[in-house]
Amino acid sequence: MSLVVFKNVYKRYRMGEITINAVDGISFSVEEGEFAVVVGASGAGKTTVLNILGGMDSCTEGEILVMDRDISRLSDKELIAYRRYDIGFVFQFYNLVHNLTAKENVELAAQICRDPMDSEQALESVGLLDRKDNFPVQLSGGEQQRVSIARALAKNPKLLLCDEPTGALDYNTGRQILALLQETCRKQKMTVVLITHNSAITPMADHVIEMKSGKIVRDIYNEHPKSIEEIEW
Numbered sequence: 001m002s003l004v005v006f007k008n009v010y011k012r013y014r015m016g017e018i019t020i021n022a023v024d025g026i027s028f029s030v031e032e033g034e035f036a037v038v039v040g041a042s043g044a045g046k047t048t049v050l051n052i053l054g055g056m057d058s059c060t061e062g063e064i065l066v067m068d069r070d071i072s073r074l075s076d077k078e079l080i081a082y083r084r085y086d087i088g089f090v091f092q093f094y095n096l097v098h099n100l101t102a103k104e105n106v107e108l109a110a111q112i113c114r115d116p117m118d119s120e121q122a123l124e125s126v127g128l129l130d131r132k133d134n135f136p137v138q139l140s141g142g143e144q145q146r147v148s149i150a151r152a153l154a155k156n157p158k159l160l161l162c163d164e165p166t167g168a169l170d171y172n173t174g175r176q177i178l179a180l181l182q183e184t185c186r187k188q189k190m191t192v193v194l195i196t197h198n199s200a201i202t203p204m205a206d207h208v209i210e211m212k213s214g215k216i217v218r219d220i221y222n223e224h225p226k227s228i229e230e231i232e233w
């Protein structure tokens with residue numbers, strides 16, 4: 001079943017006389033339980049797609065179905081509920097609250113949703129239970145990103161959206177985070193949409209959507225997705 005369907009979606013910005021088509025009439029779908037990667041160079045429109053899908057931005061034209069509901073027509077109040085209950089976010093720079101411990105950061109997210117996972121269980125799933133009482137400053141970048149993944153998972157989201165989750169990490173730490181996201185997708189049957197400029201990681205995805213100048217230039221499924229150990233860049 002398709003969890004996400006984009007139908008002829010546009011996002012236009014008017015800058016005086018000029019119109020920028022950040023997203024230029026794209027259609028694609030993401031199946032339930034899929035690990036989908038949206039790849040493209042800087043300015044291709046990836047962030048705009050993720051922001052629209054996460055209910056943080058709206059499209060100018062088109063239809064976006066998430067679990068058969070058109071999110072492009074939701075009211076502000078409905079969008080808040082959508083972001084809160086249905087979507088988990090993982091950002092490039094973790095966005096942790098610095099005066100809260102790892103566990104408290106996860107609890108904070110769990111508190112605002114309906115059927116949260118236990119925060120210690122979420123930290124355990126990312127291999128960080130023993131660091132639950134540490135503040136972000138006491139954790140490495142990779143560990144902070146693990147906390148942010150635990151925070152997203154604690155919400156039991158239908159869809160996990162990841163915006164360049166390894167962008168601030170070194171090569172090996174980035175690989176560990178990608179392995180964790182792939183494992184989460186497989187074990188918890190979580191649908192993951194990850195955006196990146198790094199085309200080398202696309203073999204690990206079930207589904208690769210390549211963007212260029214706001215358009216989709218490639219939309220393929222990998223018959224045999226690779227594990228991160230099989231990929232080098």
Ligand SMILES: Nc1ncnc2c1ncn2[C@@H]1O[C@H](COP(=O)(O)OP(=O)(O)OP(=O)(O)O)[C@@H](O)[C@H]1O
Nearest residue numbers: 013020022040041042043044045046047048049197
């Ligand atoms: N608020 C805005 N106003 C005007 N133009 C915008 C705005 N947001 C994005 N754009 C333009 O839309 C296009 C797509 O931007 P977007 O951030 O989605 O690309 P991206 O693929 O995520 O790039 P990056 O990898 O650098 O983050 C770019 O040309 C960008 O300049």
